[in-house]
Amino acid sequence: MPDVSSTELMVIVAARELKDGESVLVGVGVPNLAANLAKRLHAPRLLMVYESGAVGSNPTRMPLSIGDPCLVSGAKSVCSMYEQFAYYLQGGRIDVGFLGGAQIDRYGNINSTVIGDYAKPKVRLPGSGGACDIASNVKRIIVITPHQKRRFVEKVDFLTSPGFVEGRERWKELKLQGGGPYAVITNLCTFKFDDRTGEMTVAALHEGVTMDQVRENTPWEVKVADDLQTTPPPTDEEVSALRALDPDGIYLR
């Protein structure tokens, strides 16, 4: 197995979750790398959509932000912000959305708003942006996050973007049209979500990682899938294609 950083590993594992022909709502940084990697390897017809309104982008450099001009030049379409959220997202036309945040709980609820009290914040974060809208409308939510105790919490300080809320039963009552959280990819493992309860469950451990390490870094009693897998190690092809996408190591370092 090639020697890879934990970020490289997470990007490679995330890219494998994207299927050819799907539409994916991409953020800058690591999700952008995962989508571009999938497009260069097994998903050449992946449609990349950005919340800034760019559709079918073909970026010639690593975008500096989700509103980068390189997402426009050579794109299939560019629409307004309202149209992006109304026609594409609420229109049910996006298969996969990548989300990140400061905190995530066992039901995949994400906080990207505030640490501490909303009115008297310890740390004020940027806020939802499109995250809550994405969480409510895409068929599969994928989260890429370092596996740290300060990120995995019993209860998020603020629920910005709904996962399965208090479990699948409560989530069904909300009648969100999206499919809810699908995978959480960390430097230790891949979580999927239990079909019945909606709770995060370890589906695969990355090579060389033990369940003890996962438990040490997750504050609740972690559920494990009956058919626990080992993540297939990154291939040379995956690693070289990924490094070519970020030659200066802006995101992968």
Added chain:
Amino acid sequence: MEAGKLMSMKEAVAKHVRDGDTAYLSGFTHMIPFAAGHEIIRQRRKDLVLARATPDIIYDQMIAAGCARKIIFSYAGNPGVGSLRCFRRAHEKGVPAPLEIEEYTHFGLSGRLFAGATNMPFLPMRTNLGSDLPPMNPLMKTVVDPYTGDTTSVVPPLRPDVAVVHVQKADVNGNSHIWGIIGEQKDAAFAAKRVIFSAEEIVDESVIRSDPNRTLVPDFLVHAVVHEPWCSHPSYVQGYYDRDNEFYVEWDKITKEHEATLGYLEEWVFGVADRREYMEKLPAGTMERLKPTPALSVPVDYGSV
């Protein structure tokens, strides 16, 4: 031409931006009207309610300068870099003054503008439910869908007192061509009571009329037209100049302390008379460095009958 629409940024701000206004300086990363923001700071407007889905560095500067009492937003970050430190200092610590917040999702806030632009009573949307955002914002409500009986999230229209929009090309009356990421520019112009347009180039009306599909906002909605090349630096204008990313990274350092931030404003906002002086003050070679390679679209044939 209607008399007096073409004016300097100084005149446009003096005439159309008032203390206490709800102001929407539009743009999603692209074509952020920095020149207008700087002029608002120079004219020391105060008690503004600053609205924009993505307040970025220019709102951070206006907050540090003490222009704002409240911010309406959905993502308050330095795009691609991190935090907006002045926004955080005001909201978390009340420096230089307390800052009230009113917060939405991107869909929620762009929907509010759309509802304002189209004069809807409110706008239903498939988001917000299950989130902690609605309990924190009394303007986010729910209604019962009269067709299905389902609980549905709604947002009210937003009608800013003044909108500022920067474009690539406009004629002297404000008919304008805009391309690239078009964000919420059209919705802001249609929603606002007073509308300031600035343009990289002032062109003849015949240029606009040669390609009317590219005109998002026609002149009768526009109250002031400003010829303001490089208006958006350090943001970018598609086809004209790239984002000056070094400044976005630098801003994160400048704003670590409020005093240093004021020092920046003193030098780069109060220390210059207008955008032209600001550009002249930038290091030699900045404009050349940011020039993109041309990538022309293929002209279309509208025909004539």
